[in-house]
Amino acid sequence: xxxxxxxxxxxxxxxxxxxxxxxxxxxxxxxxxxxxxxxxxxxxxxxxxxxxxxxxxxxxxxxxxxxxxxxxxxxxxxxxxxxxxxxxxxxxxxxxxxxxxxxxxxxxxxxxxxxxxxxxxxxxxxxxxxxxxxxxxxxxxxxxxxxxxxxxxxxxxxxxxxxxxxxxxxxxxxxxxxxxxxxxxxxxxxxxxxxxxxxxxxxxxxxxxxxxxxxxxxxxxxxxxxxxxxxxxxxxxxxxxxxxxxxxxxxxxxxxxxxxxxxxxxxxxxxxxxxxxxxxxxxxxxxxxxxxxxxxxxxxxxxxxxxxxxxxxxxxxxxxxxxxxxxxxxxxxxxxxxxxxxxxxxxxxxxxxxxxxxxxxxxxxxxxxxxxxxxxxxxxxxxxxxxxxxxxxxxxxxxxxxxxx
Numbered sequence: 318x319x320x321x322x323x324x325x326x327x328x329x330x331x332x333x334x335x336x337x338x339x340x341x342x343x344x345x346x347x348x349x350x351x352x353x354x355x356x357x358x359x360x361x362x363x364x365x366x367x368x369x370x371x372x373x374x375x376x377x378x379x380x381x382x383x384x385x386x387x388x389x390x391x392x393x394x395x396x397x398x399x400x401x402x403x404x405x406x407x408x409x410x411x412x413x414x415x416x417x418x419x420x421x422x423x424x425x426x427x428x429x430x431x432x433x434x435x436x437x438x439x440x441x442x443x444x445x446x447x448x449x450x451x452x453x454x455x456x457x458x459x460x461x462x463x464x465x466x467x468x469x470x471x472x473x474x475x476x477x478x479x480x481x482x483x484x485x486x487x488x489x490x491x492x493x494x495x496x497x498x499x500x501x502x503x504x505x506x507x508x509x510x511x512x513x514x515x516x517x518x519x520x521x522x523x524x525x526x527x528x529x530x531x532x533x534x535x536x537x538x539x540x541x542x543x544x545x546x547x548x549x550x551x552x553x554x555x556x557x558x559x560x561x562x563x564x565x566x567x568x569x570x571x572x573x574x575x576x577x578x579x580x581x582x583x584x585x586x587x588x589x590x591x592x593x594x595x596x597x598x599x600x601x602x603x604x605x606x607x608x609x610x611x612x613x614x615x616x617x618x619x620x621x622x623x624x625x626x627x628x629x630x631x632x633x634x635x636x637x638x639x640x641x642x643x644x645x646x647x648x649x650x651x652x653x654x655x656x657x658x659x660x661x662x663x664x665x666x667x668x669x670x671x672x673x674x675x676x677x678x679x680x681x682x683x684x685x686x687x688x689x690x691x692x693x694x695x696x697x698x699x700x701x702x703x704x705x706x707x708x709x710x711x712x713x714x715x716x717x718x719x720x721x722x
Contacts, residue, residue, distance in 0.1 A: 338369050339561050341392040344382035345372040350484055351395055351549070352376070354412075357579055361572040363709065367564040379447060386554050393565075397447045397482075398523045398548045398597055399454075407555050407601035408593055410566055411548040413583050416527050417451055418481040418544070419500035420537070425477075430456075430513075433478065433500060434466045441468060441480035448482035451547065454521055484549070484583055487534050499534060501542040514543055523547060523595050550593075553601060562603025571702050575710065578656040652703045655689055659707065663714045666721065679718050682711050 343359070346352050359370050373391055382394035387405045397415055419433075427433040434456065442448035449468075456466075469476060478500075503512040508526045518524045527546035529538055551569075553562060570589055577584045590608070593600055600608075659682065666678040689707060692698040 338364070338367055339564070340369045340371060341561070341565070343370045343372050344385050344391045344394040345374070345376040346382070346395055347376040347378050348483070350486060354576075354580065354583075355395060357576060358569070358572075361575050361706070362568055365705070365709075366568050366571075368561060368568050380445070383552070386552060389554060392557060393551055393553045395549060395551055398550050398595065399447060399450055400597065402597050404599070405555055406552050406598050407604070408596040408598045409551040409553050409562055409601055409604055410569070410591055411550045411593060411596070412569075413484060413549050413580075414525075414527060414546040415447070415482055415484055415549050416529065416544060416546045417448075417455070418479075418483070418529075419452075420479040420481065420497050421477065421500055422497065424496060430500065430502070437466045437477035438469050438475055439466045439478045439480060440470075440472045440474075440476045442482075443470065444468075446482075447547075448480050451482050451524075451545070452480045454524075455517055455545065457520075482547075485529065485533065497537050498539075499529065499537050499542045499544075501540070501544070503543045505541050505543060507543065512543075514545060517545055523597050525595065548595065550596060550598075552598060555599075555601070557601070557603075559601070559603035559606055562601045563607050566604065566607045572706060574653050574656050574703060575660075575706055578653070578660050651692065651698055652689075652707055655685060655707050656710070658685055659711050659714055663717065666714070666718050670721065675718050675721055679715060682715050682718070686711055 343355060346355055355372060359372060362369050370393070373385070377385060377394075379396045379400050382391070382396055383400055383403065383406060385391045386394045387403055393409065395412065398411070421427075421433060425433075439452075441452045466478070472479065502514045502517075505528050508514060508528070514526045518526060524545045524547060527544050529542040529544060531538055531541050533542075573584065593604065593608075662678050662681055662685075666675055669675065686708070689698060689704070693700060693704065698704055
């Protein structure tokens with residue numbers, strides 16, 4: 318008993334040091350859409366999360382945010398992957414793509430990008446902005462002769478070409494009354510076959526080809542538009558504990574369904590086995606731990622060879638696990654439907670002050686909760702974190718509707 322006493326005291330001391338979830342400071346982004354996503358992260362990572370986030374008081378640009386993290390003035394930041402390398406900053410994970418949009422008047426019919434830019438007035442944001450940096454790398458190898466383009470700093474001036482480096486946002490062009498078009502760097506079939514976009518990616522490995530589908534921006538995209546994209550990544554300082562980064566990745570992936578429902582088309586590619594190979598920064602140790610955990614097991618890695626020699630018992634076990642995965646995936650798809658409906662109700666209620674509309678919203682929310690609990694009893698939904706997120710989200714919307722009434 319005497320020998321066990323020190324171990325018991327150590328265990329009691331360690332448990333007393335566990336003061337609850339770790340809180341990290343996120344640099345507030347300076348662009349509206351990135352601010353919206355940061356706000357959603359803060360909201361969804363609530364009190365029950367292993368890691369919570371609060372934002373800095375002042376918004377910062379990418380370079381400022383990177384410096385704030387390096388100086389330990391903040392813990393994490395959401396930056397574009399085109400920022401210069403720093404050995405005191407590490408990548409946590411990529412979140413979504415920022416896409417290069419080259420906008421010009423549709424009445425023009427240039428034959429190539431050189432003709433498009435020769436003598437043109439180009440608005441590409443302020444000097445040092447992400448839009449201008451990416452655009453300059455794109456045009457670095459172009460021979461524009463004696464009539465290069467000229468930058469203008471005010472979009473209200475006479476502009477021939479506008480360069481916007483931002484996530485896909487069809488509503489951005491809707492406010493313009495002019496007949497605009499997005500310039501394409503080729504056709505989708507050129508990707509991987511030595512086209513212009515492949516050359517740009519070869520010289521800038523943190524770039525990747527991106528295709529804006531036909532009709533995404535209405536009449537501005539009558540055909541698919543080939544361009545480049547750069548990942549928006551979450552970074553932290555090197556000395557942040559690996560266990561905290563590991564938990565942060567887990568929590569972000571846990572709330573992925575809610576984020577994807579709020580920002581359709583923007584966060585759909587976020588997955589458990591994300592690719593961080595294009596990162597301009599070193600991977601954090603916590604990220605490496607997470608990715609190694611996500612690698613295939615020994616049996617999965619060598620399943621092609623094992624199929625020849627495994628026994629019927631192993632094959633039966635594999636089939637059973639596959640059935641379980643299919644079953645869990647079906648239950649996940651069901652809960653995603655509930656997320657989408659709650660978010661649709663919230664948007665409808667937020668835009669109305671009509672008591673009848675608000676009462677209908679409250680009734681629909683309660684009916685959704687009743688349906689979810691019935692499916693839970695029937696074991697068609699899992700009593701996991703996704704279900705808890707739905708209940709928390711629906712209760713929050715119920716409270717908002719009651720307050721509005």
